[in-house]
Amino acid sequence: MFVFVTLCGEKRDFMQTSTSWRSFRMAAWLGWVIESNWTDPFLFAVYSIVKPISGAAILVIMYGIISQGNYESALFPYIYLGNAFYIYVGAVMTGVSWAVVDDREHYKTLKYMYIAPIYIPLYLLGRGVARFITGSIAVFITIAAGILFLNVKINFAEVDWLLFFVTLIVGVVMLALLGLLLAGITLTVARHEGFIGEATAGALYIFSGAIFPLDVLPEWLRPVGYFMPTTYWLELLRRSLVGNVAQAFPTLANFSNMEILGVLLALSVFFGTVSIYVFRWCDARARELGLIDRTTNY
Amino acid sequence: MDSLKPDTIAALRPYSRKDTGWRLFLKTIIARAYPRIIGQQREVSWLVFDVVMPMLAVISYVLVYRALNAPEEYIGFVVMGGAMTAFWMNILWSMSSQLYWEKEQGNLALYIMAPNSMMAILLGMALGGMLATAMRALAVTLLGMFMFGVTYTVSSYLQLFLVFMLAMVALYGMGMMMASAFLLFGREAWHMANLAQEPIFLASGFYFPIKSLPFWVAAGASVIPLTLGMDAMRQLVFPTGFQFGFMSVQLEIIILAVLSVVFVVTAKILLAYIEKIAVREGRITESRR
Numbered sequence: 001m002f003v004f005v006t007l008c009g010e011k012r013d014f015m016q017t018s019t020s021w022r023s024f025r026m027a028a029w030l031g032w033v034i035e036s037n038w039t040d041p042f043l044f045a046v047y048s049i050v051k052p053i054s055g056a057a058i059l060v061i062m063y064g065i066i067s068q069g070n071y072e073s074a075l076f077p078y079i080y081l082g083n084a085f086y087i088y089v090g091a092v093m094t095g096v097s098w099a100v101v102d103d104r105e106h107y108k109t110l111k112y113m114y115i116a117p118i119y120i121p122l123y124l125l126g127r128g129v130a131r132f133i134t135g136s137i138a139v140f141i142t143i144a145a146g147i148l149f150l151n152v153k154i155n156f157a158e159v160d161w162l163l164f165f166v167t168l169i170v171g172v173v174m175l176a177l178l179g180l181l182l183a184g185i186t187l188t189v190a191r192h193e194g195f196i197g198e199a200t201a202g203a204l205y206i207f208s209g210a211i212f213p214l215d216v217l218p219e220w221l222r223p224v225g226y227f228m229p230t231t232y233w234l235e236l237l238r239r240s241l242v243g244n245v246a247q248a249f250p251t252l253a254n255f256s257n258m259e260i261l262g263v264l265l266a267l268s269v270f271f272g273t274v275s276i277y278v279f280r281w282c283d284a285r286a287r288e289l290g291l292i293d294r295t296t297n298y
Numbered sequence: 299m300d301s302l303k304p305d306t307i308a309a310l311r312p313y314s315r316k317d318t319g320w321r322l323f324l325k326t327i328i329a330r331a332y333p334r335i336i337g338q339q340r341e342v343s344w345l346v347f348d349v350v351m352p353m354l355a356v357i358s359y360v361l362v363y364r365a366l367n368a369p370e371e372y373i374g375f376v377v378m379g380g381a382m383t384a385f386w387m388n389i390l391w392s393m394s395s396q397l398y399w400e401k402e403q404g405n406l407a408l409y410i411m412a413p414n415s416m417m418a419i420l421l422g423m424a425l426g427g428m429l430a431t432a433m434r435a436l437a438v439t440l441l442g443m444f445m446f447g448v449t450y451t452v453s454s455y456l457q458l459f460l461v462f463m464l465a466m467v468a469l470y471g472m473g474m475m476m477a478s479a480f481l482l483f484g485r486e487a488w489h490m491a492n493l494a495q496e497p498i499f500l501a502s503g504f505y506f507p508i509k510s511l512p513f514w515v516a517a518g519a520s521v522i523p524l525t526l527g528m529d530a531m532r533q534l535v536f537p538t539g540f541q542f543g544f545m546s547v548q549l550e551i552i553i554l555a556v557l558s559v560v561f562v563v564t565a566k567i568l569l570a571y572i573e574k575i576a577v578r579e580g581r582i583t584e585s586r587r
Contacts, residue, residue: 039489047493054496058505059362065510066366075365195347202354211358212365 023118027126031095034102035130052087052138053145059083059211060150071151077242078249080152082210084142085237087135089204089230092172094197095131096179099124100186104295111293121279124183125176132172154241163257164240167264171233174268181275184282188289190296204230213249229267232260326414330422331429334392338430348384348434353441356380359505360446371536372506374450377442378535379504381435382528385469386498388431390491393473396423397481406481416573417566420477424470450535457547458534464554465527471561472523478565478572498522507532507542516544523557526550 036044059079067073103110113123146152182197189196205211207221208230214222225231235252238245239260252260286292317325338344359376400406409419442448452458480490499505501519508516508529519525530550533539545553 047489050493051496054500058359058496058500061500061510062359062362062506063366065506066363066368066372079362191343192347195351199347199350199354202351202358205358206354206361212361216361216365 019117020119020122023120023122024126024129026118027099027123028129031099031127031130032133035134048134048137049141052084052142056080056083056142056145074245074249077146077152077154078213078238078245079211080146080150081143081238081241081245082208082234084139084146085234086205086208086210086230087139087142088132088172089175089208089210090198090201091131091135091138092128092175093179093182093201095128095135096124096176097182097186097197098131099127100183102127104293108293108295114292120283121180121276124180128176128179132176158243160240160243160257163236163261167233167236167240167261170261170264170268171230171237174229174233174264174271177268177272177275180279181271184275184279187286187291188282190291190294204228207231208234209251210234214251215249227267229264229271232264232267236260236264322413323415323418326418327422327425330419331426332422334423334426335429338426345434345437348387348431349437349441352380352383352387352434352438355383356438356442357445370448371538371542373446374442374448374536375507375532375542376505377439377446377448378528378532379499380442381438382524383499383504384431384434384438385428385466386502386504386524387495388427389469389473389476390494392427393420393423393470394476394480395488395491397477401481410573410577416569417474420474420565420569424473428466428470451537452535453537454534454547457551458531460551461527461530461534461547461554464551464558465523465530468523468554468557468561469527471558471565474565475561475568478569481572481576501525503528507544509542509544520544520553521557523554523561526554526557530554 039047063076063079064071067076070076100110103113114120143152143154147154178200179197182200186196207217207225208228209225210230214225214231217225232252236257239257255263356376356379359380360373363372363376397406400409409416443450501511501515502508502522502525503511503516503519504524508519508525511519516525526545527550529544530547533543533547544550
C-alpha cells in the first residue's frame with residue numbers, strides 16, 4: 001500500500017486519496033451494481049452467458065453445414081476464437097459509451113457526476129469495467145465450450161501465455177479508449193446515441209477479420225481492415241493460442257508476432273491519443289451547449 | 299360564434315356522435331397505428347439505423363459463407379433472415395416492451411382509463427409496426443440483391459402471400475401476448491427483450507436452414523412463427539429451396555394458421571388477466587428505474 005505525507009504532515013493512503021483512482025473505483029462498483037442487481041445471480045449468469053454462446057452457436061452451425069462437420073480445418077478455430085474474443089469489443093467499447101446514455105437519459109444523473117469531485121473520463125472508463133467482467137466470463141465460457149464440445153484444439157502447453165496476456169491487456173486498454181471516443185460523440189448527439197456503440201462494433205466486426213479472413217473482403221475495402229487495431233489484436237490472440245492458425249491465411253502471414261505486436265501498439269497509441277482529444281473536444285462542446293443534462297426521451 | 303375562425307369553431311363543437319362497439323374498436327386501432335406509421339416515416343434517420351444494423355450482420359454472415367465457399371442459396375438465406383430480423387426486433391422492442399415503455403412514460407394509465415379496448419390498442423400498434431417494418435425489411439432485401447446478387451424465383455405467389463400474412467398475424471399475436479407479460483416486468487423488461495435476440499436468431503434459423511438443427515429442436519423452435527414462415531418462404535422463393543425445407547409448405551401454412559388463432563386468442567385472455575393483476579397490485583403507474 002502506497003502511503004504519502006500531505007503538505008499538512010498528515011499520512012494518507014494514495015489509493016483512497018487519488019481523485020482518479022476514486023473515480024475509477026467507484027464507477028466500476030456502480031457499473032457492476034447497475035449491470036447485475038436487476039435480477040437474481042442465477043438469471044444474471046444465464047443472461048450473461050446465453051447471448052454470446054448463441055452467437056457462437058450460429059457460426060458453428062453455419063460452419064458445420066457447409067464443411068459437413070469437418071472441424072479439423074484451420075478456418076474453424078479462426079472463426080471460433082475470433083468471434084469469442086470479439087465479445088470484448090462490444091462489451092468494453094459499448095460499456096464505456098453506454099454510461100453516457102444511461103446516466104443522462106435513463107437515470108438523469110450525469111449532471112450530478114459532472115459537479116461531483118470526480119474525474120469524468122476515468123468515471124466513464126470505470127463504468128465499462130462491469131461489462132469487461134461479464135464479457136470476460138462470456139469469452140471464457142465460449143472458449144471452454146469450444147474446447148469441450150466442438151473440437152477447438154488448444155494445447156495449453158504450447159500456448160504463448162506472455163504474448164496472450166500482453167496482447168489482451170493492450171487490446172482491452174485500446175478498446176476502453178475507443179469507448180471513450182464514442183462516449184464523447186454520444187455526449188454531443190441527441191438522437192440514436194444508443195446505436196453508436198452497437199453500430200461501431202458491428203462495423204469493426206466486418207473490417208477486423210473477426211470471423212473471416214480479410215482476403216474475403218473486396219480489395220478496395222481491405223485497407224480499412226489493415227488500419228483497424230482490432231485486426232492485429234485478434235490475429236495475435238489467435239496466434240498465441242493456436243499458432244498454426246496464423247499460417248493458414250495469407251492476410252498477415254508474412255508478419256512475425258513481434259511485428260504484429262508493434263503495429264498493434266502503434267495503432268493503439270494513435271487511436272488512444274485521438275480518442276482522448278476527441279473526448280476532450282466533445283466534452284467542452286457539450287458543456288458549452290448545455291448538453292450535459294439534456295434529456296430527449298428519444 | 300360567427301366572428302370566430304372555422305378551426306376554432308370546429309375545436310369548440312361538441313362531439314356529434316359517441317362511437318361505441320366495433321366502430322370504437324376500429325377507430326382505436328387506426329388512432330394507435332397512425333402515430334406509429336406517420337411518426338416512423340417522419341423520422342427518416344431511423345430508417346438508416348433500422349436498415350444498417352441488420353445489414354451489418356447480413357454482410358458478416360454472407361462473408362463467412364463466402365469464406366467457406368458455400369453454395370449461393372445460402373447467401374439468399376442470410377439476406378432473407380436479415381430482412382426478417384426487422385420484424386422480430388419490432389416485436390421485441392415495439393410490441394412486447396411497448397406497454398412497459400408506456401408505463402414508464404405514464405401513458406399506460408391513460409390507455410386503461412380511456413373507454414377503449416386494450417386489445418384494439420395492441421392491434422393498432424401491431425398494424426402500424428408491421429407496415430413500417432415491412433418497408434425496412436424490403437430495404438434490406440433490395441440491398442442484399444444489389445450487394446450480393448441474390449435472385450428470387452417465386453414458385454407460387456399465392457402461397458408466398460399466404461405464408462407471409464399468416465406468419466405476420468401469428469408473430470404479432472405472439473407480440474401482443476408477450477406485451478401483457480412484459481407489463482408485469484420492472485427493469486427486467488429491457489434485459490428480457492435484449493436476451494431474446496441471438497438465441498432466437500439461432501433457434502429460428504435466421505441465417506441457415508432450420509432443417510440443419512436436430513428435429514426436436516427445430517420442432518420446438520417452430521412455436522416462433524418466423525421459424526416456419528422463413529422456412530416456407532425460402533422454399534417458395536429459391537429454386538432449390540425445397541431441398542432445405544423442414545416441412546412441406548402446405549403443412550407449414552396449416553401450422554401457421556393454427557398458431558395465429560392460438561396466439562391472438564391467448565393474447566386477449568392474457569391481456570385481460572394481467573391487466574387485472576396489474577390494477578389490483580397497483581403496478582400500472584409505478585416507474586422503477
